[in-house]
Amino acid sequence: MKSFSFLLRREFWENRGAFFTLPLGIGGFFVFIAVAALTAAATFIEEIDGERFMLTKAVAEIKKVDPATLDVVWNLNLLGTSAIFHMVLLFVVFFYLLGSLYDDRRDRSILFWKSLPISDANTVLSKLVAGSLLAPALWVAAIAITQTTLLLITTIVFWLSDIPVYDYLWGPADPLETWLLLLASYAVQAFWMLPVWGWALLASSFARSKPFLWAVAPPVLLAVAYTWINATQYLRIDFSVWTMIGNRILGGVVPIQFNIEGDNVQIGSMRFTDDDVTELPITWGTLLERFTWPDMWWGILFGVVFIALAIYIRRYRDES
Amino acid sequence: MSDIIKARGLRKRYKNTVALDDVDFDVHPGRIVGLIGPNGAGKTTALKAILGLTSFGGELEVIGLDPMKERSRLMNDVCFIADVAVLPRWLRVHQAVNFVEGVHPRFSREKAQRFLDRTKIKPNSRVKELSKGMIAQLHLALVMAIDAKLLVLDEPTLGLDILFRKEFYNSLLNDYFDEERTIIITTHQVEEIEHILTDLLFIKDGKIILDTTMEDVSERFTEVMVAPDLADEARQMKPLHEREIFGKFVFLFDGADQMELAELGELHNPSVADLFVATMKENGA
Numbered sequence: 001m002k003s004f005s006f007l008l009r010r011e012f013w014e015n016r017g018a019f020f021t022l023p024l025g026i027g028g029f030f031v032f033i034a035v036a037a038l039t040a041a042a043t044f045i046e047e048i049d050g051e052r053f054m055l056t057k058a059v060a061e062i063k064k065v066d067p068a069t070l071d072v073v074w075n076l077n078l079l080g081t082s083a084i085f086h087m088v089l090l091f092v093v094f095f096y097l098l099g100s101l102y103d104d105r106r107d108r109s110i111l112f113w114k115s116l117p118i119s120d121a122n123t124v125l126s127k128l129v130a131g132s133l134l135a136p137a138l139w140v141a142a143i144a145i146t147q148t149t150l151l152l153i154t155t156i157v158f159w160l161s162d163i164p165v166y167d168y169l170w171g172p173a174d175p176l177e178t179w180l181l182l183l184a185s186y187a188v189q190a191f192w193m194l195p196v197w198g199w200a201l202l203a204s205s206f207a208r209s210k211p212f213l214w215a216v217a218p219p220v221l222l223a224v225a226y227t228w229i230n231a232t233q234y235l236r237i238d239f240s241v242w243t244m245i246g247n248r249i250l251g252g253v254v255p256i257q258f259n260i261e262g263d264n265v266q267i268g269s270m271r272f273t274d275d276d277v278t279e280l281p282i283t284w285g286t287l288l289e290r291f292t293w294p295d296m297w298w299g300i301l302f303g304v305v306f307i308a309l310a311i312y313i314r315r316y317r318d319e320s
Numbered sequence: 321m322s323d324i325i326k327a328r329g330l331r332k333r334y335k336n337t338v339a340l341d342d343v344d345f346d347v348h349p350g351r352i353v354g355l356i357g358p359n360g361a362g363k364t365t366a367l368k369a370i371l372g373l374t375s376f377g378g379e380l381e382v383i384g385l386d387p388m389k390e391r392s393r394l395m396n397d398v399c400f401i402a403d404v405a406v407l408p409r410w411l412r413v414h415q416a417v418n419f420v421e422g423v424h425p426r427f428s429r430e431k432a433q434r435f436l437d438r439t440k441i442k443p444n445s446r447v448k449e450l451s452k453g454m455i456a457q458l459h460l461a462l463v464m465a466i467d468a469k470l471l472v473l474d475e476p477t478l479g480l481d482i483l484f485r486k487e488f489y490n491s492l493l494n495d496y497f498d499e500e501r502t503i504i505i506t507t508h509q510v511e512e513i514e515h516i517l518t519d520l521l522f523i524k525d526g527k528i529i530l531d532t533t534m535e536d537v538s539e540r541f542t543e544v545m546v547a548p549d550l551a552d553e554a555r556q557m558k559p560l561h562e563r564e565i566f567g568k569f570v571f572l573f574d575g576a577d578q579m580e581l582a583e584l585g586e587l588h589n590p591s592v593a594d595l596f597v598a599t600m601k602e603n604g605a
Binding site for chain 1: 368371373374375391392393394395396399400401402406407408409410411412415418419420422423424425459463
């Protein structure tokens, strides 16, 4: 247990930039945009009306809204502004895992790691846990820092606009629960993504060069083959590999997509319209519900097989 | 105590080459064994088999364990340095110490710190900022702070200058080695380690061609410097090897009578390097 925690620390030391600095940077960018937009809006409105602090009057329009309906608005906003983080994190984790069992073979430092009393299973599992749990937890921390800053900025703007801050913001918004929900989502997401992460680990462990190609080419070729077979019309398979891969990657539980097309809002694989927005797309209930999907369990099965193969190759392949 | 390493009929074949051809050898505790052979002789394969890094045929026991089946347990008692370039470049010195302390039950932070204090290595430096010599010092400090039964060194000083090489072997001998520990070393710079070795294993084309202790070497092998007029006489005594220096001939004999040899000329103990060249030639190099 102690040595596993050091394996995780090792991953953090090596990947501090991707695990923590990057999301803080994205958050900083968000805050910068928010401040810049507010300043620009304030200046613009002031120039038109020739009156100072007109922005506050525009913001005060929110008082026309019933504060009781604001809880979903705020919490949906909190989830929505986190979506870009989840999207980027998807790439970060993928490339991290792809390099995790490959880079140390390329620079031969694997011989140093292998000189220590650590089983190869623990090594591989530490990469999986670092990518699917540790990195997301740190990213959620960065999201929390970003959103706290944005909420504080909103608080100041509300103050200046004479809006009761508690009634309109801190009462209805529940950032703490949102962040806990995101953490829990990532715990479920780790299981959902197990086949993808396991596949990345396998490619990383297997490839003697170009792990990216090994990870991407086989599923793409498989999908193309399916498309081609279907196109011949001799055999119609009511199943698309493209859809399967797409659903797996984008259909996780964290809000990856936040498309607004007209009145439709899509968060992850859940779709709903404006009228239906009376509760949040992610709840503790929907998270648990995931484990009743057969897809979830098929994914876990494949994931476990891929990871076992990655461990086997890491342990037994002669790297000369 | 029983053998540290026991190999019986050890075999390893790569696609077109036989790296280890039915090799038997033992390594006893408290010895410093030089595993010496030309490039491609099977040295590294033998070490990899010992460390559980490659599969093999035959029987091999290291500290009573099967290196293939019980590798991670074996690494509690076995340390190795593959060569100087293997410390990860992003790692910081203090992180390396913390990590090894965290995962190795027999690591002593105080010892490692003592070794590091003697160097110019700064705790916050990354490996990539260190010179090759400093990386070797760091690696050695980490390894010497581990209370292991067997230390395996595969070309540990490759690419280091002579000062670092001398210092490397000095610390190994003075600060690390004792009768409880065993060291196996491969290197091309045989001259530099022959004074610290207690045993020799010469390997060529996957076979052990000499397995002896340094005490036996001085008893078994004798070098005679012979004037040209006595050279034919010396040749009739079937020397292992002959070479010419300053118009005189130097013959190397295996197990010949010292009294008889003394009549031919001046006697010497052969150096390991000369012995190596002679045995390699004798075995058809």
